[in-house]
Amino acid sequence: MNLTGAQMVWESLVREGVDTVFGISGGAVLHLYHALPDYPIHHVLVRHEQAAAHAADGYARASGKVGVCLATSGPGATNLVTGIATAMMDSSPIVAITGQVATPFIGKDAFQEVDITGITLPITKHNYLVTDLRELPYVLREAFYIARSGRPGPVLIDIAKDVQAATGEYEYPPEPTLPGYRPTLVGNPRQVAQAAALINAARQPLILAGRGVILSDAAPELRQLAEKADIPVVTTLLGISALPETHPLSLGMGGMHGEAYANLAIQETDLLIAIGARFDDRLTSALRRFAPKARIIHIDIDPAEIGKNIAVDVPIVGDAALVLRSLLPLVEPATHPEWLKQIAIWRAQSSERDILNQPMTGLCPQYVVRSLYEATGGQAIMVSDVGQNQMWEAQYYQHDRLRGLISSGGLGTMGFALPAAIGAQLARPDALVWVTTGDGGFQMNMQELATVVQEKLPLKIAILNNGYLGMVRQWQEMFFSRRYSGSHLLGPDFCQIAAAYGIASARVTEPEQVGPTIARAIEHPGPMLIDFRINPEENVYPMVGPGAALEEMIRRPTAPVLAQADGGTPEEAES
Amino acid sequence: MKHTLIVLMEDRPGVLNRVSSLFRRRNFNIESLTVGHSETPGISRMTVVVDGDDTVVEQVSKQLYKLIHVTKVTDVTSEAAVLRELALIKVHATANTRGEIMQLCDIFRAKAVDVGADSLTIEITGQEDKIDSLIALLRPFGIKEMVRTGRVAMVRGWSGNGSRGARS
Structure with a gap:
């Protein structure tokens, strides 16, 4: 059939x-x-446009499908960059389509021309x-195939304006075969057998589950492995909800801000099964002292990840679900009562140290998140989003829904949550979606509140408002002699902002208001924003300081003891 | 240790840029890089000399494979291979020194490809150390201009480039 370039794109x-x-x-689209x-x-x-890329990413993460964003040439394209980089770091399948100036103008510094393929x-x-x-x-055809197969990731297509306007014969091509791109999906049987032997012999095994488990839909197999061989499971931030x-x-x-018992398990395990x-680095901290007693099995679809940061004993390249399916029959049922008792x-x-088990003063963000849970x-x-709020969310919300946490892990992109939630809500219209x-x-x-309203999305937004760039402030408190340079933040009245968009809102300053306000937001049919005025100088604990090993966590000071680190000598400060 | 990698890639616009950009952003230490046509139409062949230990070189190879247009990466460092580089050296030469320079060229099996009133342009092919030696000997005469191609490599014997360098 005869179509214009533009029609070919949509077709x-x-x-x-x-x-x-x-x-x-x-102009260019x-x-x-x-x-x-x-x-x-x-x-x-x-x-x-940044929000377009994050929304496509959020859509992809919530649905498992490819998310698509679209922008014009020049500034439209460059505005996508942060969102594309976010998707790249977290292996999110998105296709970004940008317009380019017409072919005769390329390379002439034309109006709104930028080399976006070079930039990205x-x-x-x-x-x-x-x-x-x-x-x-x-x-x-190739772009979608590459974005979703193997280790997923973003693909950008820059289309010259005259190509969009031109007319030509269109036929939907068959699935491409690319000589330089053939992801290995099935694990090497010898390696799989070796892994099984190690698992069967381990006395204190531990699974480390990452986003690859979720991306390859391997959650059922992960659960089977854990239950069959009685192996506890630690996740990365992006692996949360895999179990x-x-x-x-x-x-x-x-x-870095993981559960103390999870980190201690990593340091004591004799077999770490990373999937x-x-x-x-946010998981391992001091690399040379990471999991010092463990042999390591590393299952990953990307061969370049194996041996990149850490030497492993049994590497298995392949799709997590397929590898686990081949591994499971070789794994013997086992129990590890001593190990689980230690954990x-x-x-x-x-639990004794947990702030929620101490007398509470003021409004604790941890309490807010636990109430949301x-x-x-x-x-x-x-x-x-990214920062303290992200860590409190990960610590105090127990995600039981698969794909139930969407967060920017690798790039750590502040401003990600609201647009990503827009994408997630559109992918899962019936789900309750909360932004923290x-x-x-x-x-x-926050300009994307307009999109929320225009799309009539019933998003619930919890702002943990401490008037600071909180994680920056925490680092400054701990490692930069409390010099709060550039971290104090004067915010607007978020309820008035919400009102300007016609969005319901509430401000919460007392613990007793938390539960009822959350309940009201959930019952409210449309979007609602809650401005939680949390204790401004609350910190995220535990924390593994820079240069420290995982067991050297800075723990929350217990009531009578003055603030002190029980280990961890910060060698260098990097955030 | 220096490793020699042979990289085959689809001959597409921007593919050289993809490869060189990869080396820069992954902080790989590249000594030389040459690229040209291979025996297969549409496939370019690149020879890369990388300085680093086995772990680093393995990462280079794996990262190269992640580029969609790269079809094959072979580390020929431990293979019996022909390693060659070509250099053109324009050296200051007078009637008095020309004969001496030509003698040096003979020893190195280099040849004069251009003679000017006060210069001689020499072409030499060989391994880097051989070229380095000639350059060292020519330097006292005054080198006016020089260009080196960087290393190209080919494994000796029958093995074509399709037979080794399994994907990891």
């Missing part, structure tokens, strides 16, 4: 199963927007500049 998107795109129009109303695709008009080279899995209409159908966090074998998140995790003791010790039964889709954010991150993309 291909429909065939790829896309029903929602996030974008903003502009006018042809695309002109053709759009003829196709069954819902366009979400965001207010800043290091932050995309692959990218394309299309200057020939005949290539367009193949590029679109329901109320599962008896779940130890929650490990790492779809990449040993990020239970550590867990009880953590209780009100939603762990079944909401939580979309957290700080006052700093919220102000980085």
Whole structure:
């Protein structure tokens, strides 16, 4: 059939199963927007292109499908950059489509021209500049194939304006075969057998589950492995929800602000089974003292992740679900009562220190998050921002819903939560979606409240408002002699901001208001924003300081003892 | 230790940029890089010399494989391989010194490819150390201009480049 380039884009998107795109129009995508109303695709008009990329990412994370965003050339394209980099770091499948100036103008510094394929080279899995209409159908097909297969990631397609306008023959190409791109999916049987032997011999085994488990839909297999061989499970931040966090074998998140008992388990285990995790510095802390007693099995679909940060004993390249399926029959049923008892003791010790088990003064953010958990039964889709709010959310909300936490882990992008939640809510219209954010991150993309209203999304927004860039302040308190340089933040009246958009809101300053206000927000049919005025100088504990090993956590000072670190000599300060 | 990698890639616009950008952002220490056509139309062949231990070189190889257009990476460091570099050296030469320079060229099996009134342009092919030696000997005469291609490599014997360098 004969189509314009613009029509080919939409035709291909429909065939790829896309029903929602996030974008903003502009000069170089006018042809695309002109053709759009003829196709069954819902366009979400965001207010800043960064939000389009985050929303596509949030859509992808909530649905497991490819998210799509759209922007014009020049500033439209550069505004996508942070969102694309966020998706790259967290292996999120998105396709970003940008308009480019017409072919004769490329390289001439034309109006709104920018080399976006050059700019996004290091932050995309692959990218394309299309200057020939005949290539367009193949590029679109390849882009989706690459974005969703193997280790997923963002793909950008930059399409010259004259290519969008030109007319040519269109045929939907077959699934591409790329000679340089053949992801290994099935684990090497010899390696799998070795892994099984180690698991069967281990006395204190531990699973470390990362986002790869969720991306490959391996949650059922993970659970089977954990239950069959009685192996406790620590997750990375992005691995949260791979196993329901109320599962008896779940130890929650490990790492810099991980649960103390999770970190102690990592340091004491004799066999660490890492599945779809990449040993990020926020998990490992001092790399040379990470899991010192453990042999390590590393299952990952990306060969480059194996041996990148840490030497492993048994590497297995493959899709987590397929590898686990081949591993499970070789794993013998086992129990590890001594090991689990030790962990239970550590867990009880953590519980004693928990701020929620101390007399509470003021409004504790941890209490707010725990109340959100209780009100939603762990079944909401939580979309957290970055910083203290993100860590409190991860610590105090027990995610029982698979894909129930959406957060920017690798890039740590403040301002991510609101637009990502827009994408998540559109992907899961029937789900209860909560944004948890700080006052700093919220102000980085709060223009998207307009999109929330325009799309009639019933998002619930909890701002943990402490008037600071809180994590920065915490580092300054601990490692920079309490010099709060550039971290005090004068915010607006968030309730008035909400009111300006016609969004319901409430301010909470007392603990007794927390539960009822959350209940009211959940009952409210539309979006609602709650401004929680939390204790301004609350810290995230435990914390593994810079240069320290995981067992050297700075713990919350217990009541009668003065603030002191029980270990951890900060060698260098880096955030 | 220096490793020699042979990289085959689809000949697409920007592919060299993808590779060089990868080296920079992953902080790999690249000594030299040459690229040109291979025996297969549409496939370019690159020879890269990387300085680093085995772990680093393994990462280089794995990261290269992540580029969609890269089809094959082979580390030929431990193989019997022909390693060659080409250099053009324009050296100051007078009627008095020309003969001496030509003698040096003979020893190195280099050849004069251009003669000017006060210069001689020499072409030499060989391993880096051989070229280094000639350059050292020519330097006292005054080197006016020089260009070196960087290393190209080919494994000796029958093994084509499709037969080794399994994907990890």
